[in-house]
Amino acid sequence: MSAQGAEVRGAVVPGAGAARQGTLVGAASADGSPAGATRTMTYLQAITDALRVEMRRDERVLVLGEDVGAFGGAFKATEGLFDEFGADRVQDTPIAEAAIIGTSVGAALAGLRPVCEVQFADFVATGFDQLVNVAGKMHWRTGLAVPMVLRLPSGGGFAGGPFHSQNPEAWFMHAPGLKVLAPSTPADAKGLLAAAIRDHNPVCFLEHKHLYRRVKGEVPLGEHVEPFVARTVVAGDELTIVAYGAMLHLAVEAAARFEPGRVEVLDLRSLVPLDEDAILASVRRTGRVLIVDEANETCAAGAQVAALVADRAFSDLDGPVRRLAAPDVPIPFSPGLEEAVLPTADRIAEAARELLAY
Amino acid sequence: MSAQGAEVRGAVVPGAGAARQGTLVGAASADGSPAGATRTMTYLQAITDALRVEMRRDERVLVLGEDVGAFGGAFKATEGLFDEFGADRVQDTPIAEAAIIGTSVGAALAGLRPVCEVQFADFVATGFDQLVNVAGKMHWRTGLAVPMVLRLPSGGGFAGGPFHSQNPEAWFMHAPGLKVLAPSTPADAKGLLAAAIRDHNPVCFLEHKHLYRRVKGEVPLGEHVEPFVARTVVAGDELTIVAYGAMLHLAVEAAARFEPGRVEVLDLRSLVPLDEDAILASVRRTGRVLIVDEANETCAAGAQVAALVADRAFSDLDGPVRRLAAPDVPIPFSPGLEEAVLPTADRIAEAARELLAY
Amino acid sequence: MIGRAVLVEDPHPPTPDRAPDAASEHPPGAVPRTDDRPSTAPRLTLADREALLELMVGMRTFEERGVALYKQGRTPGSFYDGHGQEAIPVGAAFALGPDDVICSPLIRDMGAHLVRGTDLTEIIRHHLGRDNRLSRGREGNVHFGDPRKGVVGMVSMLPDMFVVAVGMAMAFRLRRERRVALTFFGEGATSPGAWHEAMNFAGLRKEPVVIVCENNGLAYSTPTSAQFAVPPAERAAAYGMPGVVVDGNDVEAVFAVTHAARERALRGDGPTLIEARTMRMHGHGSHDDARYVDPALLEAWRGRDPIATYEATLRGAGVDVDAVRARVLERLDAAVEAALATPLPDPAGATDGLWATDEPVPLGRGDAPWSGFAPAPPEPAAAPEAGR
Amino acid sequence: MIGRAVLVEDPHPPTPDRAPDAASEHPPGAVPRTDDRPSTAPRLTLADREALLELMVGMRTFEERGVALYKQGRTPGSFYDGHGQEAIPVGAAFALGPDDVICSPLIRDMGAHLVRGTDLTEIIRHHLGRDNRLSRGREGNVHFGDPRKGVVGMVSMLPDMFVVAVGMAMAFRLRRERRVALTFFGEGATSPGAWHEAMNFAGLRKEPVVIVCENNGLAYSTPTSAQFAVPPAERAAAYGMPGVVVDGNDVEAVFAVTHAARERALRGDGPTLIEARTMRMHGHGSHDDARYVDPALLEAWRGRDPIATYEATLRGAGVDVDAVRARVLERLDAAVEAALATPLPDPAGATDGLWATDEPVPLGRGDAPWSGFAPAPPEPAAAPEAGR
Ligand SMILES: Cc1ncc(C[n+]2csc(CCOP(=O)(O)OP(=O)(O)O)c2C)c(N)n1
Ligand SMILES: Cc1ncc(C[n+]2csc(CCOP(=O)(O)OP(=O)(O)O)c2C)c(N)n1
Numbered sequence A, B: 001m002s003a004q005g006a007e008v009r010g011a012v013v014p015g016a017g018a019a020r021q022g023t024l025v026g027a028a029s030a031d032g033s034p035a036g037a038t039r040t041m042t043y044l045q046a047i048t049d050a051l052r053v054e055m056r057r058d059e060r061v062l063v064l065g066e067d068v069g070a071f072g073g074a075f076k077a078t079e080g081l082f083d084e085f086g087a088d089r090v091q092d093t094p095i096a097e098a099a100i101i102g103t104s105v106g107a108a109l110a111g112l113r114p115v116c117e118v119q120f121a122d123f124v125a126t127g128f129d130q131l132v133n134v135a136g137k138m139h140w141r142t143g144l145a146v147p148m149v150l151r152l153p154s155g156g157g158f159a160g161g162p163f164h165s166q167n168p169e170a171w172f173m174h175a176p177g178l179k180v181l182a183p184s185t186p187a188d189a190k191g192l193l194a195a196a197i198r199d200h201n202p203v204c205f206l207e208h209k210h211l212y213r214r215v216k217g218e219v220p221l222g223e224h225v226e227p228f229v230a231r232t233v234v235a236g237d238e239l240t241i242v243a244y245g246a247m248l249h250l251a252v253e254a255a256a257r258f259e260p261g262r263v264e265v266l267d268l269r270s271l272v273p274l275d276e277d278a279i280l281a282s283v284r285r286t287g288r289v290l291i292v293d294e295a296n297e298t299c300a301a302g303a304q305v306a307a308l309v310a311d312r313a314f315s316d317l318d319g320p321v322r323r324l325a326a327p328d329v330p331i332p333f334s335p336g337l338e339e340a341v342l343p344t345a346d347r348i349a350e351a352a353r354e355l356l357a358y
Numbered sequence C, D: 001m002i003g004r005a006v007l008v009e010d011p012h013p014p015t016p017d018r019a020p021d022a023a024s025e026h027p028p029g030a031v032p033r034t035d036d037r038p039s040t041a042p043r044l045t046l047a048d049r050e051a052l053l054e055l056m057v058g059m060r061t062f063e064e065r066g067v068a069l070y071k072q073g074r075t076p077g078s079f080y081d082g083h084g085q086e087a088i089p090v091g092a093a094f095a096l097g098p099d100d101v102i103c104s105p106l107i108r109d110m111g112a113h114l115v116r117g118t119d120l121t122e123i124i125r126h127h128l129g130r131d132n133r134l135s136r137g138r139e140g141n142v143h144f145g146d147p148r149k150g151v152v153g154m155v156s157m158l159p160d161m162f163v164v165a166v167g168m169a170m171a172f173r174l175r176r177e178r179r180v181a182l183t184f185f186g187e188g189a190t191s192p193g194a195w196h197e198a199m200n201f202a203g204l205r206k207e208p209v210v211i212v213c214e215n216n217g218l219a220y221s222t223p224t225s226a227q228f229a230v231p232p233a234e235r236a237a238a239y240g241m242p243g244v245v246v247d248g249n250d251v252e253a254v255f256a257v258t259h260a261a262r263e264r265a266l267r268g269d270g271p272t273l274i275e276a277r278t279m280r281m282h283g284h285g286s287h288d289d290a291r292y293v294d295p296a297l298l299e300a301w302r303g304r305d306p307i308a309t310y311e312a313t314l315r316g317a318g319v320d321v322d323a324v325r326a327r328v329l330e331r332l333d334a335a336v337e338a339a340l341a342t343p344l345p346d347p348a349g350a351t352d353g354l355w356a357t358d359e360p361v362p363l364g365r366g367d368a369p370w371s372g373f374a375p376a377p378p379e380p381a382a383a384p385e386a387g388r
């Protein structure tokens, strides 16, 4: 998979929407690293780097969650932050997701910028109410901004089983007032997380656990933010594969099995706001679309993309709007079962082949 | 609106899937009412009737929730049950949705058949974890059945504001292992609730508050169960309107503005399982589809229906897959604002007109 | 709305005779007992006391008008009132300084909004679904707060805003500010898990939060006997914080315990749970005739009406109670008239403002009418418009 | 797995010397104290005591092998063990009758599965992701339970299964059955809101539930000082139920307090919260080297190992401890061999069984090896296959 990661980095080709991409802040950054400098980082390191850079830059930023302090978090995403910023800004909390989210809302209302971690994204269900009813609805109801980020280590692929493999993003998409981001590369993980921290709204940040240590890439040093838009990762004319998070890498791998220029791969990166223009522009050009979700199929993000395309790109479609997603069962533990359930590059390629032949 | 209710009842026409409809249990029932006898009831009375009949029929059935006891519930859906069945089977609970749902799971595992009420569907977010992680995943993980029903008074249209108007069904649809029902008529409210109580799985039962007292209809007395399939309410050849719950009535009203036989209206009734055959059969025949959701648009039930149609009925489509739904904001309180946000018969008719002209 | 009271020597220490005969049993039925009058009671001038009365009368009068407007069909949705509980929001909020926040006044706490100085016309516009600065018609009934006055409005889910209040208090503590967050909720709201999580965070980290639990004996139709085994104040110890029972019908007692709790929080000693015992005198909302409540119980509590009692006391102390009522009524009439003349919000704007696009504006300072506070320093930056 | 012990007169009343010197401070650091030995202690025969030892050794030996299999890469996902905590699940489950249910054994409670008689080979198959009757490979590590033995497996979300246990207990109460539900969780699991809701329902309605909180000083890396202000047992009073602190490293003490709690529940007096104090001796899971734990603390607790201590006692009483160990090892070797020879589940079946289509089968009866239970009556209907 790190090979796939490399492939993705190597394959970034200008396409629809590309003009809107890239680093917004290019000047020398808070930690003095020269503009334009990069370093190879894992996806996980990029997340830590974003937290560190933003915490240095803005003293209102604080981190809270279970075991995120001296221990550095279950996945070590906050490693080193406690030493640098101390117990006030890197807070271990009791096991209480509603309070983690709810006190973050309060801290945000009082002028801080909390970044809270749910140890596994699956546990967000225990704090769901604070997220959807308090954080999500606040600004529209009252005009009060809730600048906070909820970091959600999500996704499967490593025998995590039914409670450590979920991709809950569609729940958030169906809750007005929450932004939803899902990076696939280290540079995006950093840039989107930094941008989320600077955003004035509650942002659900889906970090894919299976990418944490398996994907490496060049990441800009110092300040680096990415806009909440899609990115064309592979350019093509005959079929658009829409993906995000871990699925993006499989989509790129699948696309590479076809002649160059046939299959386009679009990395959504942001699910709310959804870059409808980029999706429609690509599909209108290729005329065929395959949408890949790691989440359970029904009412997933991909359903929304499919509905969008089926409405607004209908007249340009040369074939059915196809989806590939996890079937509607919990994610199984035993690796063979898990592989049977999660989309694979093989299955993506097969679906692509079918569509191209339509 | 009760006129619309009547219209719906009068307009039931055999169509795709109609063969699978109707009362499964037609024999004389537990309370001695003769087979085939009906009475005019409101949607709310039909719900109470289902509870009463099923509680008489099966002593394992019990009801629990906030104020459902002697008070009869915030909407009076459990009125009279406390007097008839006593405090053990009609239990007032503390304000604690997670415990209401979680103890229901436990009671179900121990052989009872709890029907629990969340006072307003919006509050389900506070018990979401027990629902999706404990109830929903149980059978697939362990083989243990969780026969329980979660009654969810849902929907807007009466100045309930952001916390008393929600339609959360898509969240449940995206959580494997939960059945999801959303009746639009009194007879279905009774028949689907009774069937839900007899089902061996956790069922989310979305009762639309705005229909409670505004829709009346003939309801079979005694035992009456309905299968979890869609029903063609108005037959037509040129356009299919897919709706459920309160929207069904608006769809029927809108369909009536066109020449008879042009617009078909399909009442989904069950969202999980989703009657894909009925949807596809209708759309393949009409070639055009408009999907109406009262819920917020993104990742709603309608998105799933749209995705389904765009994939599997693509070659039969004569126009884009259109949706009408609430935009992605909380539901406003002030009636003028609320009306601006919720779909109306006018807007449905307008969208239908556009599609027919496509 | 209430002028800053002149500092007059009129200590009015709480006397035992104002604490009614105690019964340790739990309401309904039991007459509450104030078991923890702070030893160093804060001073209330006669003007303060008049202000307290005026605020309670203001709440009562507003809510009576609200019920009428609701019954006339002018108020969409629902209407809730805190008839008989006025002493709690008024007494508690009166103990707050201008920089303190309330997060949030709940279903029976109209008086707290009045103490903070939220514009009455805006409140009525809000209730009527007219265009207004508090909610722009997006919210109704008790769901409002004026951020310009340091008040965050409630959400329905109980007691979510308590959790949020703990987070605000945490921010104050981290920034070493001398401010507290005060939160209100009913006794029924102690059952949801969110209450426990908030209590645990607050007690463990000694957050400067003042917790006012209004035990009015009922949660909708549910009596406390079906809600919990142990009254809220006794449960505070499980979180390492003091629990104080106060007579919720005694505005000065509520003021005194809240003042003490605030002082404690400002000292860094952490939260206090105040259980104010009272009785819900009306239905849960105006739609509820509360047939399930024993009339004898209501009758007993009617004799302890917080306004009637206080009025009698103040009349004895020389306050022109009729003038107070007249002032309140005049303001209310004017506000209702202005509100009724206000148009409904423009439907075209129904969906705007989902996202915050500008740098957030800090909460403003609330009115702090108690004479014990020094003359107010100048106002900081203004709070944002709702939904803009 | 453990034969039904012969009823021998060997009362073995708990003696004060087995309760270690007490310090009222909270672990880590403090040696726990048993402050509530039931006055009428249940009798343990020598065979019972040997069974207790065998069960604890069985858990330890299994988990050591489990760690090895995990480190060899044969176990997918993760592995968790309860090294040093064996006395708690074994002692508590040993007090249960065959009709009682456990909902659920948690992350440190392998011993409870062994007491109930769950097939060891099936458990290992489950851990290895092989086809098995407990989970069909859909679940791994600690997520299993054998419904045929009256055990419902856990979910990850803490402490959700406590809430479920309260619901099961409610069903028992409503049907006037003489059964209890026993639930396990760690001290960290007392912080989520679900814990409070479950405690409140259980205490208020006096459900026949036995609540075993394993306070091992840590929740992942978080010490109790960052988890709560007041230890769990002291918080029980807030829910109208007794809280009992017991030495979690003393299997007979755990047995005795659980027995008393069960009796209390069966009498209709409601739940008891048992706080068993112990120390987590390993990392949170096998992936965690627990560098954050003070080695001196671990060293101190190592001297109080529940198995070593008990072994010494039983050796003195004439038990052939080496034979116990040999029996355990033999069974384990056979089970591991059988498990490793088992194929992976057929991927074709990955999505089946989402829905229950047949009439639910009641939970089966668990083994109840304590001699205090009368000879077991015949088995009722079997419980369902996982996912079928
Ligand atoms: C989480 C949640 N569940 C249910 C409700 C519905 N509800 C609204 S008010 C109320 C009763 C509240 O009682 P209490 O907290 O005692 O306040 P009071 O009305 O007596 O002032 C209930 C159950 C809610 N608001 N929130
Ligand atoms: C609701 C929830 N949040 C977070 C987690 C992640 N988690 C798994 S175990 C654990 C620590 C549990 O500590 P404790 O309850 O003391 O049990 P112990 O591991 O010490 O036996 C955490 C935080 C979880 N399982 N559930």
Ligand SMILES: [Mg+2]
Residues within 6 Å of the ligand: C186, C187, C188, C214, C215, C216, C217, C218, C219, C220, C280
């Ligand atoms: Mg109350």
Ligand SMILES: [Mg+2]
Residues within 6 Å of the ligand: D186, D187, D188, D214, D215, D216, D217, D218, D219, D220
């Ligand atoms: Mg622990």
